[in-house]
Amino acid sequence: MPWTRDQLAERASKELQDGYYVNLGIGIPTLVANHIPEGMTVTFQSENGMLGMGAFPYEEEVDPDLINAGKQTITELDETSYFSSSDSFAMIRGGHINLTILGAMEVAENGDIANWMIPGKLVKGMGGAMDLVAGVKRVVVVMEHANKHGESKVLKACTLPLTGTRVVNLIITNLGVFEVKPDGSGLVLIELAPEVTLEEIAAHTEAAYDVKLKP
Amino acid sequence: MPTPTSPKVFPDAMSALEGLMFDGMTVMSGGFGLCGIPENLIAALRDSGTTGLTVISNNAGVDGFGLGQLLTRRQIAKMISSYVGENKEFERQYLAGELELEFNPQGTLAERIRAGGAGIPGFYTATGVGTIVADGKELKDFNGRQYVLETGLVADLSIIKAWKGDSRGNLVFRKTARNFNPMMATAGKVCVAEVEEIVPVGSLDPDSIHTPGIYVDRIVQAISEKRIEQRTVRVRETV
Numbered sequence: 001m002p003w004t005r006d007q008l009a010e011r012a013s014k015e016l017q018d019g020y021y022v023n024l025g026i027g028i029p030t031l032v033a034n035h036i037p038e039g040m041t042v043t044f045q046s047e048n049g050m051l052g053m054g055a056f057p058y059e060e061e062v063d064p065d066l067i068n069a070g071k072q073t074i075t076e077l078d079e080t081s082y083f084s085s086s087d088s089f090a091m092i093r094g095g096h097i098n099l100t101i102l103g104a105m106e107v108a109e110n111g112d113i114a115n116w117m118i119p120g121k122l123v124k125g126m127g128g129a130m131d132l133v134a135g136v137k138r139v140v141v142v143m144e145h146a147n148k149h150g151e152s153k154v155l156k157a158c159t160l161p162l163t164g165t166r167v168v169n170l171i172i173t174n175l176g177v178f179e180v181k182p183d184g185s186g187l188v189l190i191e192l193a194p195e196v197t198l199e200e201i202a203a204h205t206e207a208a209y210d211v212k213l214k215p
Numbered sequence: 216m217p218t219p220t221s222p223k224v225f226p227d228a229m230s231a232l233e234g235l236m237f238d239g240m241t242v243m244s245g246g247f248g249l250c251g252i253p254e255n256l257i258a259a260l261r262d263s264g265t266t267g268l269t270v271i272s273n274n275a276g277v278d279g280f281g282l283g284q285l286l287t288r289r290q291i292a293k294m295i296s297s298y299v300g301e302n303k304e305f306e307r308q309y310l311a312g313e314l315e316l317e318f319n320p321q322g323t324l325a326e327r328i329r330a331g332g333a334g335i336p337g338f339y340t341a342t343g344v345g346t347i348v349a350d351g352k353e354l355k356d357f358n359g360r361q362y363v364l365e366t367g368l369v370a371d372l373s374i375i376k377a378w379k380g381d382s383r384g385n386l387v388f389r390k391t392a393r394n395f396n397p398m399m400a401t402a403g404k405v406c407v408a409e410v411e412e413i414v415p416v417g418s419l420d421p422d423s424i425h426t427p428g429i430y431v432d433r434i435v436q437a438i439s440e441k442r443i444e445q446r447t448v449r450v451r452e453t454v
Contacts, residue, residue: 047321048247049394056449064250064441065378065392071248071301072447082390084397084425085247085273086329089322093342112345122306123318125298130348131322134341165345 002145002174003193010035011191012101012142012172016042023047023092023132025102026070028142032101043079045097047128049088052080069128092128093135100136102129104143104168106158109207110184111168113141114160126163133164145173145204152206154178154187175201178209190214221382223434224413228259231407231435235372236260239267239292243328243368243399244282245375247273248301248444251392252281253409255437256374261285269293271370273324273395277301280442289313295368297321301444320348323365325398331367332401332430339364373403376439377426380410381417384431385424393425400430407433 003011009031016022016036023045024030033053036042044053046068053068054075061075068074091097104115113133116126133139147153154171171178177191187209189201198211225231242260246252257276260268261284268291275294276282285291286304293315299305308314319327320342330338339362343349353364375396378389386408388396400406408426413436 046391048250048391050391056447058451059448062443062446062448063390064443065390067248067250067391067443067445070445071250072445073443074447076390082388082393085321085325085394086398089325093322093326093340122310124300125296125318126320126348127298128321130320130346131342134344135322162346 001193001195004174006031008142008172008174011177012140013037015099015101015138015140015170016040017098018042020098021045021051021096023097023100023136025100025129025132027103029101029103030070045088045091046074047085047088047092047132049083049085050076050080051083051091052077054080089128089131092131095135095137097136099138099140100132101140101142102132104141104153105147106153106155106160107141107143107168107171108155108158109180109186109209111166111180112158113139113163113168114158115163117161119161129163133167138169139167140170140172141168142172145175152204154205154207156207175204186210188212223384223428223432224382225433225435228255228409228435228437229262231433232256232259232263235405235407236263236265237371238265240265240371241269241271243370243373243403244270244272245373245394245396245399246281247391247394249277249281249442251376251388251394251396252276253374253376254281254439255435256407256409257281257284260374261288261290264288264290266290267292269295271295271328271368273297273321275299275302275305277444278303286314293317295319295324297324318348323348325395327365327368328395328398328402331369332398335367337364337366368402370403371405373399373406375399375406375408377408377410379412379414379419380408380431380434381414381419381428382434383416384408384428384434385419386410386426386428386431387419387423388425397426400426405432406430407435409435409437411439412436
């Protein structure tokens with residue numbers, strides 16, 4: 001059984017480590033915050049200018065001056081700090097954020113990622129995605145393995161305009177998990193979703209990959 | 216009109232912008248989404264009818280609110296932004312070729328404004344290398360990694376929003392409404408700040424001032440609507 005959205009988020013949460021500062025993208029990555037392992041301290045950064053994001057507010061706590069990068073109302077924690085957008089991206093660009101978990105339209109076997117623009121369709125903008133993939137120490141992509149036409153999103157080379165080149169470290173799809181080799185020479189399949197077979201992965205993956213399944 | 220004792224303080228948004236606006240000018244406008252936008256100054260800019268504007272702002276407001284109002288009245292010729300998702304009129308004008316648009320990565324946009332205000336004409340960043348953002352721009356190697364040259368941004372006018380300010384222009388922002396406002400204060404030839412409350416000089420803790428008054432030329436107290444784009448709440452579990 002391929003992983004569901006929530007199971008994908010749960011799998012991605014295994015990439016968290018105690019003491020990490022983490023930036024989560026919009027969509028499935030946001031759900032990772034629901035799966036922080038017990039006893040672990042993880043601090044979430046919101047690139048509009050906040051470190052230490054809390055949960056969504058109760059109705060009476062809603063504050064228009066307190067939103068996340070998805071423009072959703074949120075709450076603060078005791079440890080929270082606020083800062084300007086330039087300070088926020090100094091944290092990101094300067095390599096101070098340990099991990100970012102992002103969605104993607106396409107990822108290539110050398111670690112290229114495309115997640116902001118489809119030519120011919122209305123382009124909304126890249127927001128902070130290019131800064132995140134260029135600056136954060138570890139970049140994890142969480143996405144469906146194939147697009148809605150059934151075509152592989154794990155490719156030899158991206159076809160869409162790139163967000164960054166050779167920046168992705170780990171790809172988690174609904175079928176399995178791939179490491180990107182640090183030298184950009186290809187992928188390594190390290191995990192399968194329950195009951196997903198190697199044949200299924202092969203049938204749905206354009207990129208070349210080695211298989212070294214972890215027990 | 217400024218009061219005799221406080222030359223920076225203006226009674227309303229329109230008078231605070233008087234003499235500063237001209238067709239074809241470049242305006243920086245603070246805020247992230249609808250959070251921390253100078254909504255009264257934007258409305259005054261709308262009412263002024265100034266046109267042909269180049270607007271530097273992370274987002275473009277929503278239909279009928281924030282910068283969306285300037286779009287509706289066709290006052291904007293060009294936007295420099297990182298994300299413009301929530302605006303149908305923007306979409307229409309852009310697809311019809313009536314509006315020029317320059318996308319910057321959000322961190323590059325923030326740093327271009329910071330640099331502009333700090334007298335730095337350009338800087339190198341790894342953001343956007345190998346993407347269309349770097350097309351036509353100078354690349355340079357530092358310690359084996361490629362970086363792209365980005366330029367500092369300045370504007371004829373910056374309009375920003377703060378929480379509290381004093382008559383000398385010292386400002387304090389509130390929570391995530393700070394965002395682009397402090398950098399924009401430094402990068403406009405003239406900066407006009409809209410605040411929720413003008414407080415007596417001396418009542419702000421000098422150690423807690425976010426934007427020193429030197430950057431702020433004019434200040435106006437105004438009531439904000441503070442519209443919320445994505446109201447997300449959780450429901451209290453009942454036992």
